Amino acid sequence: MNNIISLDKVSGILVCEAGCILENLDSFLLNEGFIMPLDLGAKGSCQIGGNVSTNAGGLRYVRYGSLHGSILGLEVVQANGTVLDMLGTIRKDSTGYDLKQLFIGSEGSLGIITKVSILTPPRLSSTNLAFLACKDFFSCQKLLSESKRKLGEVLSAFEFLDNQSMDMVLTYLDGVRNPLPPSVHNFYVLIETTGSNETHDKEKLEAFLLHSMESGLISDGVVAQDINQASSFWRIREGITEALMKAGAVYKYDLSLPVEKMYNLVEKMRIRLGQRAKVLGYGHLGDANLHLNISTPEYDDTVLAQIEPFVYEWTSSHRGSISAEHGLGLMKANKIHYSKSPETVELMISIKKLLDPNRILNPYKVLPHSLVQE
Amino acid sequence: MNNIISLDKVSGILVCEAGCILENLDSFLLNEGFIMPLDLGAKGSCQIGGNVSTNAGGLRYVRYGSLHGSILGLEVVQANGTVLDMLGTIRKDSTGYDLKQLFIGSEGSLGIITKVSILTPPRLSSTNLAFLACKDFFSCQKLLSESKRKLGEVLSAFEFLDNQSMDMVLTYLDGVRNPLPPSVHNFYVLIETTGSNETHDKEKLEAFLLHSMESGLISDGVVAQDINQASSFWRIREGITEALMKAGAVYKYDLSLPVEKMYNLVEKMRIRLGQRAKVLGYGHLGDANLHLNISTPEYDDTVLAQIEPFVYEWTSSHRGSISAEHGLGLMKANKIHYSKSPETVELMISIKKLLDPNRILNPYKVLPHSLVQE
Structure with missing residues (x-):
């Protein structure tokens, strides 16, 4: 599952299997005069299928934008075993619903991505x-x-x-x-x-x-x-992130907020926690994406109680996102209501039930399990 | 329904009602130092809600890409009257499924777009x-x-x-x-x-x-x-297009094809039709989007029989799209199979039935009516 299938050298459209490592794809493209439209710290180990499933962001986002714009096609295996061939290799297509979009960022909970077609920008000198x-x-x-x-x-x-x-x-x-x-x-x-x-x-x-x-x-x-x-x-x-891991315990939050309010949260958190923790703010300012990381010598429930749910409530009250580029996974599945309206979550549940009626795909992730099970 | 709601002048995020005319939005932004990421010949009359519903392309696509990348949020009224508030105003959000994508390009057949949040690029000098x-x-x-x-x-x-x-x-x-x-x-x-x-x-x-x-x-x-x-x-x-309307009858095709094969179709069509028609090829070469337009003094079924289904079959055999940027509408709803696999169309039908069980939204459009009715 780590083969490159094709590269159109006029348009820069790359087709590959989902298991290709991001950095390997970037190295391959470099020789051909193109680059991947995304670049992450984890590029040496992360796979393109995972990048697409989690709608990964990263360092080039400010220039090349979201995977919802640069992914041109996907092959997906559904819960019932049906293979969905949506592996288009053209930039524009307005025939019916753009179903591949449903699988970008749904963390494998609606289907398993097996192949990817992606528009890669020219490598500039x-x-x-x-x-x-x-x-x-x-x-x-x-x-x-x-x-x-x-x-x-x-x-x-x-x-x-x-x-x-x-x-x-x-x-x-x-x-x-x-x-x-x-x-x-x-x-x-x-x-x-x-x-x-x-x-x-x-x-x-x-x-x-x-x-x-x-x-x-x-x-x-x-x-x-x-x-x-x-x-x-x-x-x-x-x-x-590496330094934080060496320093001890770390509480990580990946938030999207209006730029002008973004750093207020870091300052508020510092006041809340005082001498008990080091509060770090960094991230992709060009996309208004804050990484709020809180470092303590060891994990401590009383510190956590000071952080959560405050961090989610504050983000929600400023119409921010409680997960800008890292998905919800297991830990935040029950927190989706901080960023999405009840009607929107309800429709997500209906779509999950439609595509995965037996709940076999990545269970307990993304959506509150109690609602999916109803 | 034609009010501008807000503009974030740091990030360029515009929120407006769906009835705003594209050209009016562009003029408003010009004064604020931004531009709309899309520009069409019809800008003086088309509305942003329609642009989003049809996933409009146009002249700036080669630079700013698809609306799937630049639309940040939508408010949508569902068939059952529920208002879906997905009107995010942040660039990055990975909390749950990106449902707004379903409404981009679905031609009003899954819900009615009432408000739009869109990332607008800075106006360059x-x-x-x-x-x-x-x-x-x-x-x-x-x-x-x-x-x-x-x-x-x-x-x-x-x-x-x-x-x-x-x-x-x-x-x-x-x-x-x-x-x-x-x-x-x-x-x-x-x-x-x-x-x-x-x-x-x-x-x-x-x-x-x-x-x-x-x-x-x-x-x-x-x-x-x-x-x-x-x-x-x-x-x-x-x-x-204006010249073609003055010249008589016109058969229009909006196709997406691999660049190197794109013009072959125009030449083949010229050979098929001989002296009976003028065959024009033009379009957005930067996005591999061909407008194939065929002009005759008046509409003639024997000419049409020479054009269709050949044009769709040829496009399909080269894995192209039979509608690059104009949607399927009424006329091409039954032609979706030329560009989409049976499994993909089947899932579209399931989603249509889920969101619009009584088939009241833009009936007969996008998907083959016989399949929706089953």
Whole structure:
């Protein structure tokens, strides 16, 4: 189940089996002049079928968008054993209902994805990465707005981490250093550009950084001079979860919120927990996706009681999503009502019963089990 | 039903009622620094609710992709009167099934869309348009491949028309002239770029055109010097349907096919019909979407018998779509099997019965009526 079936070199449409490792697909495409439209920290082990089933997001989302847009076709095995051939290899198709969409992000609970057809963007020749410091979260937001206009079409990633996340990485990961010493800054932003002309891209990025420095939006910054330095910048952002695992217990929340309210939740959580925990905020700012991670020496139910249900209630009251890119799985199946209306959940249950009447596909996941069983 | 509800000026997320006219939304956004991710010839009269229901494509598709990617939320009234609030205003959400996708492109047959939340891209400052001539369809394809790499991130439209389409426009529309006289070329291509830096964009486009001229991919070409000239170029491409209506009867097919096989169908149709009809090929080459239009002085069943079912059979045998961006409606409901497998159609029927058991929503459309009624 890990074979590449075809690549259309004019359109960039890749067809492969669901067991292909994301990084292997990216390496294959690189030689052919294309890239995968998604990139995750777990790329070395995750499989494309799982990426599609969980509607994975990741670092390239701000540029290439959702899998609901880039997946062109799927082959799915239904609960009754029927194979659904929806493996289209064309960009546009308006014949009947777009059923493949139901299987994107449904975590295997409606059918098992066995083959994937995906639109892959052309590989562009020039990539630049800047590591920047901002004094407050408002400056990060403002920087995002400005970058969408000034960097426009070349912006390919806009990530942020707070000072607490930086501390965690510096403390627990070997060989990592802060590219912007010796000052301590409150927030760090990574801006990546990808384009077809090195000179143009560098000019755009430099003009943007100069302007942002002059206007006070950024307090310091450095542009990676080579691929090794770029990797060392990414290591900081991508190493946060590894550092957290080394630090002890961790409570993880993957939330989507309106940008301007996003960091308020981190600050509120810090006040709630005081000295009992380290509260980290980082994530895909370009997509308004916050990773709120709470680190304690060991798991502690009284800490958990301070976090939940508060974190879900607060997110729900701001019309956010309690799972931006990681699905609901087992642990959050009963929490779906924080993000979805009762009528919507009811229709989900009806569809689950229609496609999997005997409840054999990934049981107890995604939807509240009590409702599915009724 | 034509009110704008909100616009988040950091993220570009627009929420509006379904009756808003597409062009009005685009004008509203223009002042706020954003644009709609879709643009159609019918923009002055079509409504966003209809655009979403029919999964409309159009001119910006090559850049901003499908509505399945850019629609963030919907409010839908179900057949039983229940209002489904799926009006999310966040980019990422992986809580349960993405039910709104079912209503995108289902032509009102599963529910009525009443409100729309959509991600709108930032308005970029620089737009350029080139009108080019190619000697054959292979050169058009090659030009597309090259433009995806060399123009990469600034490419915003790649349209083509054949010589027969140009003739039709020149004959039937007042005040339209061929920008590339006096030679007669076989194919014409419009390439639009949109970016954040006028100087960079012009440099990219000029270098690309020079290279394409030298390598013989294009035989002639002109870049619009101002907005009036750009409009006159677009008038040719967008005026084809109007010219066809003035010419007499027209048989229209909106097909999606692998790029390299796309124009073969036009040539085969010309041979089948001989002197009895004019056969035009044009469309969104960047998305492999062919508009095959056949013009006769008046409607003639013997001509139709030469066209159908051949056109559907040929498309089906090349795994194409018999409706790329116009839906199935009433006329093509019974033709769904040319593009979808029996198992997939069966599941569509089950979903139709689940959501609309009394068959009151847009009856006779999309799916074969005999199957829905069973």
